[in-house]
Amino acid sequence: MTAKKTVSKDDWEKKLSEVNVNKQDLNKLVMNYLVIEGYKDAVDKFSQECRLKPNVELASIQDHMKIRNTIQSGDIENAIERINDLNPDILDMNPKLYFHLQQQRLIEYIRAGKISEVLKFAQEELAPQGKENPEFLEELERTMVLLAFKDSSQSPVGDLLNHVQHQKTARELNAAILTSQSQEKDPKLLSLLKMLVYPRIKNLTTGELVMEGDAIAGNGSGSATMMTL
């Protein structure tokens, strides 16, 4: 554990000015952000401008975004087909994700009131899965409880119908796709920001710091820790 060192303002400014930030590194950071957030056209233009190749095909960024949109619209079956087109390993290697997608399908059937579909689907698809993976049984049971209440707002498992559950699954899927594309789940820019905010930067644009008198408590290292890109 590093002890807290106090650094004078002048020392800090001096160290700041000594840091060399490589332009190409900055470009990589931006590219990384654009790729993970899925801005395909921006990626395309930016890569031409900086002569920087993205480490994933433009087509798969597009596919990823399509899948995201399909999930948002609630058409899980379609989304599964697209996922399998993008990379057939994803669902085979992520049983939990697969279960959650199937669970979401069930929820959508329930939401639409298609009770007979619900029962058929639960019997054919989800029950066998529950048998294979006992750890999913509990969640399956919770989902089935939805059927017991006509008015979901009264249901103890009503939260399953709301946005939160949907987003959870969407995030899980997003992460799996990114991993399969050798990307991380979050853009590096995000983590860097978090690190900057910690020693209390007042103004992110100017880099102005929160002062305690003239001394700043910090860990003494003025250089930004650049992660390997």
Add this chain to the structure above:
Amino acid sequence: MTVSKHELAISHLASSEPHDRLKALRFIKNSVIGNRTKKDLYIQLGAVPRLVGFLNAGAGDNDMQVNVQAAIVLGSFAYGNEENVSVLVEAKAIPPLLDCLSIHREPMGSETSIKNMKLLEAAARALKAVLSSSKAPKDDVFMDQHLTDLVALLDVSSFVAHGADETSCVRIAELAASILARCCDTADQQLQIAATGAIPLLIRLIGCGFAKAQEAALDALASLGRQNTELGKLIANTKVNGDMSTTAIMLKLVRDKCPSMRLMAATCLTNLYRANVLPETSADVTLVVLPTLVKLLKEGGTVQERAPLVLADLVKESETAQRAAFDADAIPRLAEILNHVNEDEVGMLDMSGHTDKLKENMLVAIAAMSLMNMDCRTQAINAKVLPHVVAGLSHKSPSVRLAACKCARSLSRSVKEVRTSLVDAGVTLPLLKLLSDDSPSMQAEACGALCNIVLDFSPMKQTVIDNGGIEYFVNFTRSTDPHIRLNSVWALKNLLYRATMASKIAVMRQLTYPRLRELLDDQEPLVQEQAVTMFSNLVHSGEAVRVLQFRGVARKIVWRVSFGSENILDVEEAFKGFGEQQLLDMLESKFSLVSASTSWKTIETALSALANILCGAERHKQIIMNRPKLLNALLSFMDHDRAVVRCATIWCVINLTWRDDDESSAAVAERVRHLREMGFEEKLKLMVSDPELDVRDRVRTAASHFHAHPERIGPA
């Protein structure tokens, strides 16, 4: 009867309309991916032969999409259970998939080539999934052009130069590397892969910057270098990525943020270390690789499963590494996981065998680490590993039982623990039970664990004897398996160490002297060695002690100083059992340097047996004196290369020239005279300046015996 939509899909596979076939295939694919039940269903409906049929029919543009989908579905089947893989193998799915890999030879840059890439990728993915199973034979990979094709896929830059998209090429290279990693079951396979030029390409891949491809390449290099010194050296010495050496790149990757990357890099480095190609950088191994592996134990999934095995590999047969493991607190970590694993088990069914594998691998790692290091053993016992070991000995999974056995064996090498903790933990009875296990290697391991438990000071010795241990060991001496024979003879030898006369008689009654005679001529030199030591222990008693715990550790030899009448009985018994002439013949044969299978260790042990015999009564000494061959052998061994042999020889001379209480001075004098005549005293004089202190001390004692009976000039 309504036809299910699944049966419908299967029937459409045979449709004459290509559109219908493709539609059916996609339907099947989307049903099957991620869904074990559907995989089983479609296999039962006979999907596999049809899919293989598509691949075999091959070519034609229309069929490309069909082939891609067929390959994907076949690969997805392999993600189910191992039985699915057997079905695929039986349906001969592997060769057509391998054939798909050769389409990279088609010209690049056209519409076809993009479709080709899709098929390539689908086939490679499927092959990776299939070949990950132990049920899949790897032979097809090594036939025809398949290996060349696979290795060619590693050459990303060559593909890119022909206009292919880099990211897809890297993905395919990643899959090819993963496939190669799974085809290194034998040294022959490793060498064939290397001969096809895989290594430089793989090394280039580990510096390519695409994480998954780097990992896959590391995996392949780790498999190629496993227990293969030649390839290990080649890997370490091949330079491909500019100035950085391969080892330097691996050391960088072992600090990567991704745990599986760290594990792969650590595995590679471990193999290079075991191949002795990292002499200058060994500190890196103990200071970087080992701690990394220990930290990886905290991760989940397959990383946590594999890390202990790599650790076990790293510390195997290396005291330095085992000490480093102790310093890195490896054992408490392993024990902690064992504790957690057991807690989780109560609630959940272990479908994938993951919990069992974890237990097994943790035990293997603990066994490896405590093999030579006493502190590790104490640490393990203090971390309450023993209850897990005892439970493991009766576990339903044979590999867990075996791992527990290895653990018991390692831990029993500490005298202190044998006396206390192991007794309390109750290892003896489960171990005895394993002696009647089906598997020979299990029997051998259990025997090996019991070896230390039957030593004289062990409170469990009697338990073993009471539960029929002797009979087991004696039966095992007849085994055709050399490991079982070795361990059983070892166990008997330890049983006889400092045993009472009654015990010795009991053991020999079961073993019989003729059997011992056979073992003394066993074709395995190691078995012979143990047999001779057993014989030595047999003719020994009193203060004279020969403790040989495990494979060369703790050799303590204290030669007896006083003679008691009990010893005479031991020697007498042996002579009676063997037959006087036979016993002496046997000793002579051991001393005969003509026999190539007699190692210096056996000679030394035989000499110590002889020295023990010479502690007996006068008549025993006289019997030896009447054997010129034995005496000549002694004379020649005084010049032996090995100090311990020379030392043992002098002991014999000392004992021969020692005057026992009940002996007459004249008898001793006569022996001295005889030996002097043969030239022993002369030789002793030359040995006064022997390089070994031990030898010099003995020589002094022996010489003093000769001086006690000076040479007579003239008649007595």
